[in-house]
Every structure is written in C-alpha cells, then in structure tokens.
Amino acid sequence: MSSILLIEQALNGLQFGVMLFLMAAGLTLIFGVMGLINLAHGSLFMIGAFAAATVAAATGSFLLALAASLAAAAVAGVIVEVVVIRRLYDRDHLDQVLATFALILIFSEGTRWVFGSFPLFLDRPDWLSGSVMLPFGIRYSLYRLAIILVGLAVAAALFLMISRTRIGIQIRAGENDREMIGALGVNISLLYTLVFALGAALAGFAGALIGAIQSVQVGMGEPVLILAFVVIVIGGIGSIKGAFIGSILVGMTDTLGRSLLPALFGLFMDPAAATSVGASLASMSIYILMAGVLLFRPKGLFGGT
Amino acid sequence: MRRETILNFSLLGLLFLFPLWAWVADEPFLITLATRAVIFAIAGVGLNLALGFGGLVSFGHALFFGLGGYAMGILAHHAQTYVPMFTWPFVIEGTTSMPIIWLTAIAVSALVALGVGALSLRTSGVYFIMITLAFAQMFYYFAISWSAYGGEDGLSIYVRNEFPGLNTMDPIQFYAICYVILLVMLFFVFRLSRSSFGLMLGAARQNEDRVQALGQVPYRMYLTAFVISGAITGLAGALFADLNRFVSPVMFDWHTSGEIMIFVILGGVGRVLGPVAGAALFILLEHSLGGVSDYWHIYLGAILLGVVLFARGGLFGLIAGREVAHD
Structure with missing residues (x-):
C-alpha cells in the first residue's frame, strides 16, 4: 500500500472521528451535567439528516439545509426534554435506557410513517464537490476536507464555550454539584433544556453532514450512536476532552483497520481468506480497543475516579 | 394464597391450555405464536437473573441469544451438508440432535459470558450498560462479515433438529x-x-459494601450470575433459531437486546415469572397492534414509555402490588 493511499485513509479516519465527536460531545455533556444516558441521541442525528434532505430538496440550498438540521434537531430535543426526559433525571439508568429506547421506537417508526422506507438523498453542493490538491501530491475530496475543518472548528468553539463563557461555567458547575448551582440562583431546568438542545443540535448537524456522504434513511443514527458510546466509554464519560481523543482514536482505528488489516493478512494468507479474516477483524477492532482501554483504565482515559 | 402466586399459576396454566386449545381447534399459527412467547420468556428469565436479581443492567443479552442461534445454525448446517466442522486435530461433525445443540449453546454462551462479564464487571453503572451493548455489537458485525456462515443473509436449515421420540416438525x-x-x-x-x-x-445488589464486609466478593457473585444468565438466554436463542429454522445477525442486533429487556420490564423486574408475563404481553401486543397498523412499534414505544414513567413494576406490579418489594 502506497503512502499516499495511507494518508488518504488517515484523513478519512480523521473525518469519521470528527463526526463521531459531534455525536459523542452531546452524549457526554448530557451525561455529565444531567446524569442521563440518552439512547435517543441517534434519533436526533436522523432528524437532522431528514430535515436537511427535505429543505435541500425544497430550496436547493445546502447552507439552508444545514441550518434546518440544526434547528429541527434542537427543537426536537427541546420537545423531548420537556415532555419526557425531564422526568427521568432522578430515575435509575435502567429506566432511562428503557424510556429512551421507547423514544427510538417512536421516532424511527414515526419517520418511516412520514417519509416511507426508501432512503432520501442529500446532494453535496457544487461548490464543495470535486477534489482538492493537498501538499505531497495528495488528491482528497473537498467535501470531506470541509467536514474535517468544520468539525474541528465546532470542537474548538465548544471547548471555548465550556471553558470561557458564563454558560460554560454553569455547565461545569452543574457537573460538580447540581443542588449548589440551583441554590446560587441558576435556573437549573432551563440550563438542562439548553444543554439538551445543544447536544441535539450537534447530533442533527452531524446527521446532515453525514447524510450527504451516505443516504438519509431510518435507523441511520443507530450505528453512529453505538460508536459514540464506545467513544465516550474510551474517553471517560462526562469529559469533552476524552470524547475528542476517543473520537479520533475510534475513527482512525476503524478506518485504518478496514484498509490495513486485509492487506496485512494478505502478506501470509491467500487473498480471499485474507480479505475475509481482515474484514472480520477490522469490524471488531474498535471493540477490542475499548476492551483494551478498560482493562487498564476502567473509567476511561479521562474519566474521574 | 398471595396474589403473585395466583398470577404465577394462572400464567403457567394459560400457557398450558391455550396451545392445547389451538391444537384442538387446528390453529397451528397460534401454537407457533405461543412457542415464540415461551422462547422469549426463557430469554427473559435469563436476563432477569442478571437484571432483576443481580441489578446488572445488561444491554447486550442479544449476544447470548445470537450465540445460541448460531450454535444451532452452525451445527445443523454441517450435519445437513455432511461437511465436518473441523478435520484437525480430530474430526468434529455437525449434529441435528437438539440436546447436543442445547448443551453446545449453553456452553458457548457461558464461556463468552465469562469473558465479557469478567471485562464488563470491572466497571459499573452506565459504563456497564454501554460496554455490554458494545460487545453485542461486536459480535453483530462479526456475524455480518463472517461469510462462511451466510454473513448478512444468515443461515437457514431445511428441517428442524431432532429430539429422541418426538416429531419436532409438529408445532x-x-x-x-x-x-x-x-x-x-x-x-x-x-x-x-x-x-x-x-x-x-x-x-x-442492595448494598455492595455490607456484603463485602461479610467477607463475600461481590465481583465473583455478579460474574456467576452473569454467566448463568447468559447461558439461559443462549439456550433460548438455540430454540428460537430452531423455531424459525433460520439464524441471522439480526439475533445479535441491539434491538433484540432491547426487546429481551422489554420482556423483563413489561412483566415486572425481579419477579420469577415476570419475563413470562412480559413475553406473553409482548407477543399479544405484536399480534394485535400489528394488525392495526404496520407501524405498531410506535404504539409499543408509547406503551413502554408509559410503563417506565407511570407503572414501574410492570404487569406484576399492577396486579400483585408491591407486597414482595425487591428493593
């Protein structure tokens, strides 16, 4: 395998990791601040993608579609938080898992009801299609490069928001002591709704960006959701930094594993068997990574003790 | 008699009489429906041991359900195609004998549960939920990419496996x-x-520290419960695959984990017969709502949401009250 192909795969891994971060950041924030495990986060991802596909089909504008994905997911997040999630903060994790699993059933079937079972398509805009020349003679898809840059920018903005702004201070305080910041006059239930809406908007945004690479269909959020779980388990639940590092690790491992492992096994096996064994192992690689991390750090890389 | 006891016996009686009636009335479809309920109940009984009695919220029991299914599929596949599973170092043939398949399913599930449990139980709480989920997904993706046994399409067998003295094709x-x-x-x-x-x-489950102070090791008890729990669910998986004469990666899917959990919750966590009530209720809902709308999962979701928010304790909690509160 040539080094150019390797760099291209590494960029793909980075792009995948950055997208995972948008999902994982919301999950880990919601868990860190409210102590809630939210399985329905994948549904918000899906809602973002469907909103983007619908608006893009109606207006033809990709930027409007992105804005719609943010808005739709945030609004869905607020509704869900106010109607259901709010009642779950004091419950144990089992109840949270079940209730949010029920939400997935409702969202998935509801979307199938409205949009049908056939996938929708979200085209990337003309000004982002084609490829771009990077240093060292590497050609790379402009759209994927844009995703990486946008994702990194969002990550940076999120870090700044958490560490520098007033709302970030409240979020961090909420992670440490919920009763205390309530006593200090912060409107807790508003803060919770805001955090949930923020997480939802990030998930919906990721859904729209990914929707232009894959097809937009019911259930598209679930594989991403489970990977995002792996990410925050590796990174340590509640830690944004952990979510970022975990995302990049998982994205890289998955993408490079898929391209490298079959080639690696091809060195000492016949090609057909190498492809099959390599593909099987590659699909398991991130879970092996997770098991390895847990063996040494049961609370994840950046989890508290 | 306590209301829970009455409910227990009427449930078992119902599961005895209903198929008998369906048999007399010549309704094989209803018998198959009841068989599904009973097999789901066995899977739920397995999960209930970890979830209800041990307080281990495993969101990955599809893993064992699928392992049992694949134990059946692989053994029967080799027996029916007359290709031995291994030829080295010694020849292992497939089999179509149900008891051997069951034992294999139990052994494989228990072994994997030991490995998965030993790793997952290093953590607790929400980590445990996510890790069990992730391990099940790992096997899901493995089954999809394992083309020797059908990959994504799954594996079907032509005839149901054999049990000495019985005709298993008779519902x-x-x-x-x-x-x-x-x-x-x-x-x-x-x-x-x-x-x-x-x-x-x-x-x-109620107080780990006190148990530890009594000189017991909670980790070991949890692991034992998890292994037994996985083995029972694995056995259910083998039966389920035999019922359909088909096994596919869907058995490993996380929706399956969710459904097994639903059986336990609908019935009532920590009650011995809770999963039986839950599975029966689930099949009943699936059958009746499935007739009303193709999108019956919406109603299932709404009902589940209602149970979690307003009727904790499930069916048993509603009917038998909380007199034997487990927590």
Whole structure:
C-alpha cells in the first residue's frame, strides 16, 4: 500500500472521528451535567439528516439545509426534554435506557410513517464537490476536507464555550454539584433544556453532514450512536476532552483497520481468506480497543475516579 | 394464597391450555405464536437473573441469544451438508440432535459470558450498560462479515433438529419441548433465588459494601450470575433459531437486546415469572397492534414509555402490588 493511499485513509479516519465527536460531545455533556444516558441521541442525528434532505430538496440550498438540521434537531430535543426526559433525571439508568429506547421506537417508526422506507438523498453542493490538491501530491475530496475543518472548528468553539463563557461555567458547575448551582440562583431546568438542545443540535448537524456522504434513511443514527458510546466509554464519560481523543482514536482505528488489516493478512494468507479474516477483524477492532482501554483504565482515559 | 402466586399459576396454566386449545381447534399459527412467547420468556428469565436479581443492567443479552442461534445454525448446517466442522486435530461433525445443540449453546454462551462479564464487571453503572451493548455489537458485525456462515443473509436449515421420540416438525410437540424447558428454567431460577447464593446476590445488589464486609466478593457473585444468565438466554436463542429454522445477525442486533429487556420490564423486574408475563404481553401486543397498523412499534414505544414513567413494576406490579418489594 502506497503512502499516499495511507494518508488518504488517515484523513478519512480523521473525518469519521470528527463526526463521531459531534455525536459523542452531546452524549457526554448530557451525561455529565444531567446524569442521563440518552439512547435517543441517534434519533436526533436522523432528524437532522431528514430535515436537511427535505429543505435541500425544497430550496436547493445546502447552507439552508444545514441550518434546518440544526434547528429541527434542537427543537426536537427541546420537545423531548420537556415532555419526557425531564422526568427521568432522578430515575435509575435502567429506566432511562428503557424510556429512551421507547423514544427510538417512536421516532424511527414515526419517520418511516412520514417519509416511507426508501432512503432520501442529500446532494453535496457544487461548490464543495470535486477534489482538492493537498501538499505531497495528495488528491482528497473537498467535501470531506470541509467536514474535517468544520468539525474541528465546532470542537474548538465548544471547548471555548465550556471553558470561557458564563454558560460554560454553569455547565461545569452543574457537573460538580447540581443542588449548589440551583441554590446560587441558576435556573437549573432551563440550563438542562439548553444543554439538551445543544447536544441535539450537534447530533442533527452531524446527521446532515453525514447524510450527504451516505443516504438519509431510518435507523441511520443507530450505528453512529453505538460508536459514540464506545467513544465516550474510551474517553471517560462526562469529559469533552476524552470524547475528542476517543473520537479520533475510534475513527482512525476503524478506518485504518478496514484498509490495513486485509492487506496485512494478505502478506501470509491467500487473498480471499485474507480479505475475509481482515474484514472480520477490522469490524471488531474498535471493540477490542475499548476492551483494551478498560482493562487498564476502567473509567476511561479521562474519566474521574 | 398471595396474589403473585395466583398470577404465577394462572400464567403457567394459560400457557398450558391455550396451545392445547389451538391444537384442538387446528390453529397451528397460534401454537407457533405461543412457542415464540415461551422462547422469549426463557430469554427473559435469563436476563432477569442478571437484571432483576443481580441489578446488572445488561444491554447486550442479544449476544447470548445470537450465540445460541448460531450454535444451532452452525451445527445443523454441517450435519445437513455432511461437511465436518473441523478435520484437525480430530474430526468434529455437525449434529441435528437438539440436546447436543442445547448443551453446545449453553456452553458457548457461558464461556463468552465469562469473558465479557469478567471485562464488563470491572466497571459499573452506565459504563456497564454501554460496554455490554458494545460487545453485542461486536459480535453483530462479526456475524455480518463472517461469510462462511451466510454473513448478512444468515443461515437457514431445511428441517428442524431432532429430539429422541418426538416429531419436532409438529408445532404442538415442539411447543411441549419449549414449555418444559421454560418450567425447568423457572424452577431453577426460583431455587437459585432462594439459595444462599441468590440471597447474597440480592444483598450485593442492595448494598455492595455490607456484603463485602461479610467477607463475600461481590465481583465473583455478579460474574456467576452473569454467566448463568447468559447461558439461559443462549439456550433460548438455540430454540428460537430452531423455531424459525433460520439464524441471522439480526439475533445479535441491539434491538433484540432491547426487546429481551422489554420482556423483563413489561412483566415486572425481579419477579420469577415476570419475563413470562412480559413475553406473553409482548407477543399479544405484536399480534394485535400489528394488525392495526404496520407501524405498531410506535404504539409499543408509547406503551413502554408509559410503563417506565407511570407503572414501574410492570404487569406484576399492577396486579400483585408491591407486597414482595425487591428493593
């Protein structure tokens, strides 16, 4: 395998990791601040993608579609938080898992009801299609490069928001002591709704960006959701930094594993068997990574003790 | 008699009489429906041991359900195509004998549960939920990419496996097998929950520190419960695959984990017969709502949401009250 192909795969891994971060950041924030495990986060991802596909089909504008994905997911997040999630903060994790699993059933079937079972398509805009020349003679898809840059920018903005702004201070305080910041006059239930809406908007945004690479269909959020779980388990639940590092690790491992492992096994096996064994192992690689991390750090890389 | 006891016996009686009636009325479809309920109940009984009695919220029991299914699929596939599974270092042939398949399913599930449990139980709480989920997904993706046994398409077998002295293709006879297994498992779990191990496990769920102070090791008890729990669910998986004569990666899917959990919750967590009530209710809902709308999962979701938010304790909690509160 040539080094150019390797760099291209590494960029793909980075792009995948950055997208995972948008999902994982919301999950880990919601868990860190409210102590809630939210399985329905994948549904918000899906809602973002469907909103983007619908608006893009109606207006033809990709930027409007992105804005719609943010808005739709945030609004869905607020509704869900106010109607259901709010009642779950004091419950144990089992109840949270079940209730949010029920939400997935409702969202998935509801979307199938409205949009049908056939996938929708979200085209990337003309000004982002084609490829771009990077240093060292590497050609790379402009759209994927844009995703990486946008994702990194969002990550940076999120870090700044958490560490520098007033709302970030409240979020961090909420992670440490919920009763205390309530006593200090912060409107807790508003803060919770805001955090949930923020997480939802990030998930919906990721859904729209990914929707232009894959097809937009019911259930598209679930594989991403489970990977995002792996990410925050590796990174340590509640830690944004952990979510970022975990995302990049998982994205890289998955993408490079898929391209490298079959080639690696091809060195000492016949090609057909190498492809099959390599593909099987590659699909398991991130879970092996997770098991390895847990063996040494049961609370994840950046989890508290 | 306590209301829970009455409910227990009427449930078992119903599961005995209903297929009998369906058999007399010549409604094989209803017998198959009841068989599904009973097999789901066995899977739920398995999960209930970890979830209800041990307080281990495993969101990955599809893993064991699928392993049992694939144990059946692979053994029967080799037996029916006359290709030995291994030729080295010694020849291992496939088999179509149900008892051997069951034992294999139990052994494989228990072994994997030991590995997965040993790793996952290093953590607790929300980490445990996510890790069990992730391990099940790992096997899901592995099954999809494992083309030797059908990959994504799954593996079908032509004839149901054999049980000495019975015709397993006859729905009522296959039902009888599953029903008896359910009774055995219920008795086993009932005895286990009353044994010193079961009592200690319940104590560990309620207060780990005190159990530790008594000189017991909660980790070991959890692991034992998790292994037994996985083995029972694996057995259910083998039966389920035999019922459909088909096994596919869907059995490993996380929706399956969610559904097994729903059986336990709908019925009532920590009640010996809770999963039986839950599975029966689930099949009833699936059958009746499935007729109303293609999108019956919406209603299932709404009902589940209602149970979680307003009727904790499930069906048993509603009917039998909280007189034997487990927490």
